[in-house]
Amino acid sequence: MSAETEQAANPAPAAPSQRVDISQAVIRIAGNSQDGIQALGGFLARLAGRTEKEVMTFMTIPSTISGGPSIFQVRIGSGEVLSAGDEADLLLAFYQHSYENHIHFLKADGMVLYDSDNVEPKPEWTARWRHVGVPISTLTVEAIGGTAKDKGKNIYALGLLARLYDLDVPRLEELITERFTGKDPTVLTNALTAFHAGYGYSLDKARELYRFQPGTPHRRPQVVMNGNEALAYGFLAAGVRFGAAYPITPWSDTMELLRRELPKYGGIFVQCEDEIASMCMALGAGYAGRVAVTGTSGPGLSLKSEAIGWGVMAEVPVVVVDVQRGGPSTGLPTQVEQSDLHIACFGTHGDAPRIVLAPANVEDCFYTAIEAVNLARKYNTVVTVLSDQAIATRIEAFEEPDLEKICQELPIDLTPVPEHKPYDLNAPDGISRHIPPGTPVLNGKYPVAAGLEHDEMGHPSGSPKYHMAMTAKRRKKIQALAATLPTPEVYGPPEGELLLVGWGSTQGPIREAVDIARAHGEIISALHLRYLNPLPPGLPEILTRFRHVLVVEMNDEGIYGFGQLAMLLRARYCLSHIQGLNKTDGLTFKVREIYEGAMARLAQWRAEAKTGAA
Amino acid sequence: MSESPTVAQEKMAAFAVTPAPQGRKPLTKKDLVADHPTWCPGCGDFSVLAIFLKLLEKRQLEHEKITTISGIGCSSRFPYFVQAHGAHFIHGRTLPFATGVALTRPDLHVFVFSGDGDALSIGGNHFTHTARKNVKMTMVVMDNQVYGLTKKQTSPTSPIGYRSKTDVTGVVDRPINPLKQALAAGATFVARTTHTNPNHMLQMMEAALDHQGFSFIQCLSECVEFYEGAFDASNPRKGGMFRTVPADHDVTSEVAAYQLADEPFPGYFGIFYQVRRPTKWEVEQRLIEQARKPLAGLASWQILQKSFAKMR
Ligand SMILES: Cc1ncc(C[n+]2csc(CCOP(=O)(O)OP(=O)(O)O)c2C)c(N)n1
Ligand code: SF4
Numbered sequence: 001m002s003a004e005t006e007q008a009a010n011p012a013p014a015a016p017s018q019r020v021d022i023s024q025a026v027i028r029i030a031g032n033s034q035d036g037i038q039a040l041g042g043f044l045a046r047l048a049g050r051t052e053k054e055v056m057t058f059m060t061i062p063s064t065i066s067g068g069p070s071i072f073q074v075r076i077g078s079g080e081v082l083s084a085g086d087e088a089d090l091l092l093a094f095y096q097h098s099y100e101n102h103i104h105f106l107k108a109d110g111m112v113l114y115d116s117d118n119v120e121p122k123p124e125w126t127a128r129w130r131h132v133g134v135p136i137s138t139l140t141v142e143a144i145g146g147t148a149k150d151k152g153k154n155i156y157a158l159g160l161l162a163r164l165y166d167l168d169v170p171r172l173e174e175l176i177t178e179r180f181t182g183k184d185p186t187v188l189t190n191a192l193t194a195f196h197a198g199y200g201y202s203l204d205k206a207r208e209l210y211r212f213q214p215g216t217p218h219r220r221p222q223v224v225m226n227g228n229e230a231l232a233y234g235f236l237a238a239g240v241r242f243g244a245a246y247p248i249t250p251w252s253d254t255m256e257l258l259r260r261e262l263p264k265y266g267g268i269f270v271q272c273e274d275e276i277a278s279m280c281m282a283l284g285a286g287y288a289g290r291v292a293v294t295g296t297s298g299p300g301l302s303l304k305s306e307a308i309g310w311g312v313m314a315e316v317p318v319v320v321v322d323v324q325r326g327g328p329s330t331g332l333p334t335q336v337e338q339s340d341l342h343i344a345c346f347g348t349h350g351d352a353p354r355i356v357l358a359p360a361n362v363e364d365c366f367y368t369a370i371e372a373v374n375l376a377r378k379y380n381t382v383v384t385v386l387s388d389q390a391i392a393t394r395i396e397a398f399e400e401p402d403l404e405k406i407c408q409e410l411p412i413d414l415t416p417v418p419e420h421k422p423y424d425l426n427a428p429d430g431i432s433r434h435i436p437p438g439t440p441v442l443n444g445k446y447p448v449a450a451g452l453e454h455d456e457m458g459h460p461s462g463s464p465k466y467h468m469a470m471t472a473k474r475r476k477k478i479q480a481l482a483a484t485l486p487t488p489e490v491y492g493p494p495e496g497e498l499l500l501v502g503w504g505s506t507q508g509p510i511r512e513a514v515d516i517a518r519a520h521g522e523i524i525s526a527l528h529l530r531y532l533n534p535l536p537p538g539l540p541e542i543l544t545r546f547r548h549v550l551v552v553e554m555n556d557e558g559i560y561g562f563g564q565l566a567m568l569l570r571a572r573y574c575l576s577h578i579q580g581l582n583k584t585d586g587l588t589f590k591v592r593e594i595y596e597g598a599m600a601r602l603a604q605w606r607a608e609a610k611t612g613a614a
Numbered sequence: 615m616s617e618s619p620t621v622a623q624e625k626m627a628a629f630a631v632t633p634a635p636q637g638r639k640p641l642t643k644k645d646l647v648a649d650h651p652t653w654c655p656g657c658g659d660f661s662v663l664a665i666f667l668k669l670l671e672k673r674q675l676e677h678e679k680i681t682t683i684s685g686i687g688c689s690s691r692f693p694y695f696v697q698a699h700g701a702h703f704i705h706g707r708t709l710p711f712a713t714g715v716a717l718t719r720p721d722l723h724v725f726v727f728s729g730d731g732d733a734l735s736i737g738g739n740h741f742t743h744t745a746r747k748n749v750k751m752t753m754v755v756m757d758n759q760v761y762g763l764t765k766k767q768t769s770p771t772s773p774i775g776y777r778s779k780t781d782v783t784g785v786v787d788r789p790i791n792p793l794k795q796a797l798a799a800g801a802t803f804v805a806r807t808t809h810t811n812p813n814h815m816l817q818m819m820e821a822a823l824d825h826q827g828f829s830f831i832q833c834l835s836e837c838v839e840f841y842e843g844a845f846d847a848s849n850p851r852k853g854g855m856f857r858t859v860p861a862d863h864d865v866t867s868e869v870a871a872y873q874l875a876d877e878p879f880p881g882y883f884g885i886f887y888q889v890r891r892p893t894k895w896e897v898e899q900r901l902i903e904q905a906r907k908p909l910a911g912l913a914s915w916q917i918l919q920k921s922f923a924k925m926r
Contacts, residue, residue, distance in 0.1 A: 050926060178924070223925040236918055242718055244710075263905035264917050268717050268898045273743040277710035280703070280740075284683075284714020287701055288722070292714065310704050400922055407915035412719075414678075437699035437715070437722055440678040444645055448693050449701040458702075459649055459694055 019166060019211045024077040026085035027161070028105055030098030033061060033070035036154035037094075039179070041072030042395065043158055046175050048076045049224035049397030051168055052215035056508070057226075057395040058084035058588065061334055069097055074395075078213040082508035084394065086590040090164075092157055093119055094136070103129060111206065113160065115153070132206050134160060136198075143197035144190040152194040159198020166211040169199065223400045227365040227391035227505075228253040231321060232261065234369025235293050237403065239410035240319070241267035242292040244281035246274050249333045250389045251297040251323040258293075275300035279307040279320070286311070286318040287449055289412035289436030291373045295321030297389075298331055301343055308382050309348035312474060314449040314458075315422065316434060317376035317383075319369075324388040324504075326586045335586030336389040338504055339555040341564040344384045345533040351471055353478040355379065356533035358386040360507035363398035365391065368530070370406065377410070379477050380434045386532070388554075390588045391505035416440040421456040422447040425469050430476035478534050485531050487538030492518065492525030495545035498602060500526045500581075502552045503565055506589050510552055513594035524598065532565070540573045548605060549578045552594055557582045641677055643667050648697040658809035658835030658845075659689050662756055665815045666696070666725070672816075673823065681722050683712045685737060687729035688763045689756035689835065706736030709744040709753070713894070716751050720895050723823070724751040730771045731761050734790050738770070745799035745828050747894040752822040752829045755792060758837035759844050766840035773879070776841070793875035793886055796830045797868060803829035804871065804887040809836060810849045811856060814883060821885060827893050848880035859884035 027044065031037045041057055048055035059072040075085040087107045093099035093114040099121075103112055106129050114121070116133030125131070140156040155176065162172055176195060180188040203209065225233070232254045235243070243262060245255040259269040272278040278294045285292035296304060301322045311318050324340045326332030344356045355375050359368040368385055376383040413436075420441050424432045435447070448458035453470060455461045490499070491511055502510040507528045517524040527542060529535070543549050551566035557580050562570060566580040581597045583589065646667050653659050670680060680698035684690035686705035693700030703711045708726050716724045733741055733755045744753075760778060761767040767780040771792065775784040796804045803825040807818040815833065822829035834845045846852035859882045864870050871887035892900075909917050 046925075221926050223922050225925050229925075233918065233921065236914070239914075242714070244714065261921070263898070263902045264909055265914050266902055266906065268902075270713070270717065270894075272710060273739055276707060277740055277743065280707040280710035281714035281717075283703075284701075284711035284716075285718040286714070287711070288715040288718040290718050292718075306704055307707060314701070400926070403915040403919050403922065407913075407918060409914060416678075436719070437681040438678055438719060439699075444677070444697065446648075446678075446698050446700070451702060451704055 018208060020208045021213055022210045023079055023213050024075065024081070025090065025165065025210065025212070026073065026075045026088045027090045027092065028071060028073045028088035028102055029092045029157075030069070030071045030102045031094030032067050034067040035094055036151075037070055037072045040154040040158055041074050043172065043175055043179075044074045044076065044161065045395040045397065046224045047167060047171055048074075049222040050171050050175075051212075052217050052222070053078060053212065053397070054081035054215065055224070055395065055397045056081045056084045058390070059393060061393075069101070071098075071102065076212065078215045082512040083591055084588070086592045092161070094153065096120060113157075113164070130207060132203070134201060136160075139197060139201065140194055144193050152190055155191045155194040156198040159195040160201060160203065162195070163199050163201065163203050164206060164209055166209065218399050220400045220402070222397040224395060224397045225362065226253075226393055226395045227359070227362045227387055228323065228393070229257060230362045230365035231295075231359075231369050231385070231387060232257040234366040235319075235373065236261060236265060237366070237401070237407045238291075238370040238373035239408045240291055240293050240373055241265060241410070242282070242285035242290045243267070243269040243294065244272050244278040244285070244292065245269075245294050245296065246272050246278050246300060248275075248297045248300050250325060250392045251295050251300070251321065253392070254295055254321065254323070275303040276307065279304035282318050282320075283307060283311050283314075283316055286316045286376075287314070287434075287436065289414075289438070291317050291319065291376050291410060293319045293321065293373075295323065297323045298325045298327075298333070298340070299329065301340055301347065305343070305348040308354070308384075309350060309352045310451040311382040312348075312352040312354050313451045313453075315380040315432065315474070316449060317380050319372045319376050319383050319385065321385045321387060323392045324386060326389075326584070332586045334389070336505075336588055337555055337584060337586065338386075338388055338506075338553050339564060339584075340386065341503075341532060341555070341568070344386050345568070351475070353475050354381055354533065355383040355478065355481065356386060357383065357530060358504040358532055359391065360504065360528055360530060362391065362394065362396035364530070366398075366401065375481070379431060379481060381474075381477070386504060388505050394505075412436060412438075414438045414440075416442055419443040419445065420447055422449065422458050423454060423456045423470060423473065425456055425473060427473070429480035430473040431480065432473075482534035482537065485534070485536035487536055487542075488527055488529060490525050490527055490542060493523060494525070494542075496523035496525055497546065498522070498524045498548045498550060498598060499543065499546035500524065500550050500552050500594070500598060501529065501565070501569070501578075502526065503529045503532060506552055506554065509589045509591045510594055512591045513598065516591065516595050517598065522599075522602070529565070532568070535568070535572060539569070540575070543569070543573060543575055543578065547577065548602070549575070550581045550598055550601060551578060552581045552589065552597075554584070554589065555582055556584050641671060641674055643671050645677065646670055646697050647695075649694050651695045652691060653688060654839045656838040657688070658758065658837070659692075659756055661809040661812055662689075662727075662754065662815070662833055662835055663692065663695055665812050665819060666754075668816060669819045669823065670698075673820070675723055679722050680725070681715060682725045682727060683708055683715065684727045685729070685732035686763070687732045687761070688837070689727055689729040689758070690732055692727035706732050707740060708732065709737060709740040709749075712751050713744055713747070713749045716749050717895055717898065720750070726751055726753040728753065728755050729762070729769075730755060730757040730759060730792070731769045734770045734792060734795065741795065742799040745796055745801040745830065748800065748802055748827045748891050750827055750893045750895060752819070752825075752831070754819075754831045754833050756833050756835040757792065758835050758841060759789075760837050760841040762837045762840060778840075791875060792830075792832045794872060796832075797871055797875065797887055801830045801887070802827035802889050802891050803885070804875075805830070805885045806832045806834075806881070806883050808834040808845060808848055808856070808883060810834075810845065810851070811883070814856075814858075818885070821888075825888065826890060845880065848883070854880060856880075857882050859886060
């Protein structure tokens with residue numbers, strides 16, 4: 001269909017379409033990854049951040065290298081946004097496959113905005129969903145010139161969305177300008193032209209146009225980024241000046257950013273020959289007086305395991321990030337799962353107690369990175385940050401941290417010490433100090449940082465006495481940390497019929513599911529755990545105030561019927577009413593899946609209780 | 615390559631260096647000896663240790679700046695026997711660990727002690743990559759051509775025919791030539807010595823200490839327990855021959871170094887190759903300098919704020 005026929009088929013109505021006030025919209029953009037879908041989604045997310053909205057995104061990328069079908073979903077809200085949304089209000093479809101594969105994600109009254117150059121609507125669907133066809137490809141070429149066939153479509157579509165949702169045009173122009181500045185000037189001119197052409201297109205056949213209610217103003221401006229970026233910036237803020245890693249999806253973004261940024265802070269990031277080397281190099285920097293960071297995903301964590309044990313044994317600070325992905329072995333490299341919890345807590349030989357934290361959202365990635373560094377320094381041990389593919393790639397807006405207050409410098413302290421025992425058994429709570437090489441020890445007795453079981457100076461000792469005492473020392477400091485952790489707050493009533501327990505990136509969807517259930521009159525609450533090893537105090541009291549506990553996690557129910565966190569909690573608290581709600585489809589939990597899963601289990605328990613009572 | 619003043623200043627600023635204790639007395643062997651070595655009587659490793667202590671005494675390094683780092687093996691017990699900062703790391707991974715130390719602390723003297731198995735078998739990958747990065751450190755591989763600590767298995771340098779517990783009828787795989795390996799990887803200092811010639815060993819260690827870059831020394835060190843007599847051919851007292859590299863050998867020629875390194879056992883002893891190339895640390899300092907130029911005078915939080923401003 002050409003532009004003319006399309007226009008003719010939709011004669012402009014006399015009166016302008018009315019604006020409908022909305023507080024939320026879920027926009028799913030479907031096309032091919034090379035079409036700039038991520039850039040388009042990114043513009044929407046950034047705009048939301050600048051206009052006091054909350055935003056959360058979700059995307060799928062093909063695991064092929066050179067593109068393929070891909071989606072980017074943005075949920076924008078004038079109020080709180082806890083998930084990227086199960087269903088879309090609007091589907092923007094660039095191709096027939098985008099249209100056919102994604103229309104079922106539209107809400108009942110949803111709208112599909114499609115490129116009529118490439119999409120042939122199906123009659124059976126036109127009755128069910130609102131269809132608005134725009135010859136996006138043709139009009140983009142008309143706007144910016146002949147050869148740019150597939151370039152600029154995304155920006156043209158951005159113009160359409162700006163018209164449809166009455167988005168802030170000057171701010172969008174600003175964002176487009178920022179993005180393309182520094183490139184060939186024609187790129188920016190073309191982008192702005194495409195944007196205005198899209199914005200100028202009459203969308204009157206859309207039946208109604210929308211306008212977001214104003215969001216709540218923040219004290220400070222919002223920043224918009226994904227979890228991988230937030231982690232990297234958190235490390236920079238924490239004073240990390242050395243990093244080492246090996247590329248792997250989805251961790252690579254963080255290392256690429258650190259490699260680029262660290263020199264600005266006088267730091268070094270090394271791309272190593274493998275994950276083993278990077279773990280060892282980070283430990284070397286930690287031994288030398290810096291808190292260093294390394295990171296990986298999936299198989300890389302297995303490779304790091306032996307050296308992680310050394311960090312625990314030698315009591316040297318280091319932070320390890322694991323951006324979890326799916327499956328054992330190479331598994332599902334571009335999909336999400338939460339199945340590295342056990343290796344993070346226990347993976348390596350011997351008893352090697354360590355600290356494991358999981359951020360709950362993008363903002364929390366930033367603060368967790370800082371906390372991980374501080375814990376590693378204080379307890380002189382390995383701290384693992386468990387992120388996951390979903391949080392790593394999703395974009396959120398959050399209030400810009402007060403960097404002047406938060407940023408810390410960590411100069412290397414080489415103050416002479418009169419004497420030093422790196423593994424002092426009398427150290428309070430087992431927390432002894434690590435002094436870096438270069439520190440004069442005035443009594444002339446120098447320590448060895450050792451992976452062999454050792455005496456207080458680090459010299460080998462295989463005696464039962466030392467092994468028991470040192471094992472206890474390493475354990476005691478983790479126990480000491482546990483005692484200082486805050487008891488997590490229950491979201492919802494402190495007691496009731498069902499408690500949903502989650503960790504990591506599922507915090508938002510779980511809360512949303514709880515909100516829905518409560519709106520339906522159920523007495524349901526949620527509990528989110530950030531500290532996974534050690535576990536915080538106060539959990540048994542919380543867990544026993546609920547008749548049922550369901551641990552919601554993206555991992556398998558395991559051979560004993562419990563997911564990985566559920567298994568830890570059952571083992572720790574001996575509470576048989578802890579059960580699991582698990583899934584392993586490689587996608588984030590939909591709110592509906594949690595809600596319906598929880599309701600189904602409740603119904604089952606209620607039925608069982610009835611028959612049991614009869 | 616000379617360091618720019620800004621880099622040097624910043625480097626110093628990175629360390630909260632307090633003045634060294636006043637009236638420091640010279641380091642003696644007595645100050646440097648720690649635990650009594652647990653090696654078998656007669657083990658070649660004793661002489662490596664003795665010469666290393668002699669080097670420290672002779673060169674009077676600041677005591678606290680001496681750092682010995684090792685992997686796992688008999689030879690790798692080294693740090694326990696030297697009274698200095700040290701780390702006893704995991705098997706084969708010494709080099710990346712030492713790289714972390716060297717890149718963080720250019721003020722330290724990083725000495726790595728390793729065995730042939732530790733360095734060239736389990737750690738073979740790291741050997742290549744550390745050499746190519748030209749990380750400044752001295753690596754001494756105490757090569758006994760056998761696995762000592764785990765009691766007589768084949769090592770990557772065991773000669774064909776040697777009967778080990780894992781090759782009871784004789785080693786079948788072609789041994790690695792550590793010198794050629796180091797040259798191929800891009801090491802900027804490659805030398806060979808033996809435990810039976812202490813003076814030569816000291817010369818090699820001194821030259822390595824002065825080298826600005828990755829210095830590699832293959833040191834033949836006999837395992838009297840599991841491979842006695844392995845190096846008799848290079849020991850004049852056992853009827854062998856100790857041949858130093860020819861006086862006219864061009865140490866900057868990689869090709870010439872290969873040719874010498876290719877000589878059949880016992881081959882040559884001395885410095886095979888030495889060139890000056892920027893070290894990894896120096897290269898990184900250049901990147902830092904470039905990156906910081908437009909940010910001069912800004913505190914870290916202000917630099918971070920610049921990045922955040924772009925994400926608003
Ligand atoms: C991951 C791992 N694998 C195996 C070992 C066992 N191991 C300890 S030392 C060693 C070989 C040491 O040989 P070499 O490096 O030649 O040193 P030597 O004892 O001969 O000085 C082995 C295989 C280990 N400690 N760690
Ligand atoms: S086993 Fe061999 S290498 Fe080990 S200490 Fe004894 S002689 Fe030395």
